[in-house]
Amino acid sequence: MTLNVGVIGTGMIGQDHIRRLTQVLSGVAVTAVNDIDRTRAESAAPEGAEVFDTPQALIRSDTVDAVLICSWGPAHEEQLLDCIAAGKPVFCEKPMVTSEAAALKVMEAEASFGRRLVQVGFMRRFDGDYRRLKAVIDGGGLGLPLMYHSVHRNASVPPGLYTSEMPLNDTLVHDADISRWLLSDEITGVEVRLPRRSRQGVELRDPHIVLLHMAQGAIVDVEISVNIAYGYDIRGEVSCEKGVASLPNRPATVISDQFGIRQAIPEDWRERFIDAYDQEFREWIDAASNGTATGPSAWDGYAATLTADAALRAVDSGSLEKIHMIEKPALYAAEAPLAAE
Ligand SMILES: NC(=O)c1ccc[n+]([C@@H]2O[C@H](COP(=O)([O-])OP(=O)(O)OC[C@H]3O[C@@H](n4cnc5c(N)ncnc54)[C@H](O)[C@@H]3O)[C@@H](O)[C@H]2O)c1
Structure with missing residues (x-):
């Protein structure tokens, strides 16, 4: 059919x-x-x-x-x-x-x-690297996940079309979703810190450091840099009680020439996540x-929306902004069970 x-x-x-x-x-x-x-x-x-x-x-x-x-x-x-x-x-x-x-x-x-x-x-939930990372965490051999370090770097974003809110309500949603999925947990609060401003995206607030507080106590830090020039670079490492599990760095190609050996970073998301x-x-x-x-x-879409809203509030307040979710509707209850303590 x-x-x-x-x-x-x-x-x-x-x-x-x-x-x-x-x-x-x-x-x-x-x-x-x-x-x-x-x-x-x-x-x-x-x-x-x-x-x-x-x-x-x-x-x-x-x-x-x-x-x-x-x-x-x-x-x-x-x-x-x-x-x-x-x-x-x-x-x-x-x-x-x-x-x-x-x-x-x-x-x-x-x-x-x-x-x-x-x-x-x-x-990202369909990416082989993330699936292997989740299998390690869920396997429990490293103990409980305590921290997740997520890096989300874009070479550039379209000037004028991509606004200062978008790192938090458009880009962060991927890191928020993958954190909930990897850690089998919900986000309960968001903090945002603004480092020294990059001169690359003059009209944008960039970069951002975001802290996601998870219900079972883990904390996720997310670097969002949207005008970092060198390429589209996605990284992740989960620190557990007895070890760490990381995404491999994913350069597309290794180039040897008269300058030595270089690794080419994907230009954008289409190349990095094609599979x-x-x-x-x-x-x-x-x-x-x-x-x-x-x-x-739709439950995951709802969670990402609440995270984006809380992140935007956190920029203004400078403090931890809590997230209050409704009780999970039965239609979604069978999915993404919380990890056993
Ligand atoms: N999953 C990912 O990694 C990923 C990557 C890029 C974009 N996106 C998302 O995909 C969506 C589109 O992004 P894009 O980069 O293709 O943007 P785009 O601006 O290149 O394309 C959007 C298209 O939608 C059309 N459009 C807008 N409103 C419409 C409406 N009411 N009815 C019919 N057509 C309408 C526009 O004319 C345009 O052609 C966005 O929500 C974006 O966040 C997701």
Whole structure:
């Protein structure tokens, strides 16, 4: 059976996912596209795909079994609610939504529908290195995880489009999600420290050090540098009671030339996480073909939204900002169990 997918938002990641769905993966076809910029949708549409004028018409079309949302964050809420109303599995790029109220609405709609339909684009959970790291932590041989050091560096971000809030409400969400997943725990509070300001991103507040306080006592420190020039560099190390477990540093290529031996760092997320994105969609295609979703859920999208909100408050207050989550709805209760003490 082929899963017919409609893609909403045909910008940078929308085009990359269309390439993935049409050229890399099997059991899937892109039958519909939509973008507020119709010309962009037309040029991104693979052969045979219909270009729709509105996301709603695409979502309701009989030619679409499942939906991929790659529009801008503020548009996600309405598009997700329309997918749930239509009973169609939906993959939504992060951020799932941009407010706590919107996250609650999405979870309520999904709970009323009665089965998971929403998968959120936290692709690190599908990356082989992160999966091996989690297996070590969950195996328990190193004892309890006490600290996690997460480094998130971007070579550059688009001037004007990427604002000073975005390190915390757009970039941090990946580190927040992977911390919850690796440590099988929830974030209860956030602190933010502002180091010396980089001259690379003159109009931006950059870099940031963020401390995530986990419910079982571990603390995560996250370096977010979004204009660090040298490349896209993602690092992580978990300090446990009896040892440490780390992601390997992932240079793409080793170059030997007249200057010696150098390691080339990936330029951006597409290169570093190419296999993770492929695996993320393999697992989504399987789940969506069965009318449901897998991996990061609306609950995880909700947790990331609360973390981003708390981080923005923490910049203003300079102190620890607490997070208060609702009780986990039964629909999500079976997932991500807390680690045994
Ligand atoms: N998982 C990841 O690692 C990752 C990486 C990059 C981007 N993203 C997320 O993916 C989303 C898109 O990012 P991008 O880099 O492709 O941005 P982009 O600006 O290149 O593309 C977004 C596209 O959505 C269209 N759009 C905006 N609002 C719309 C609406 N209401 N209806 C239909 N189309 C609409 C825009 O015209 C544009 O073509 C963002 O939420 C971003 O945070 C995730």
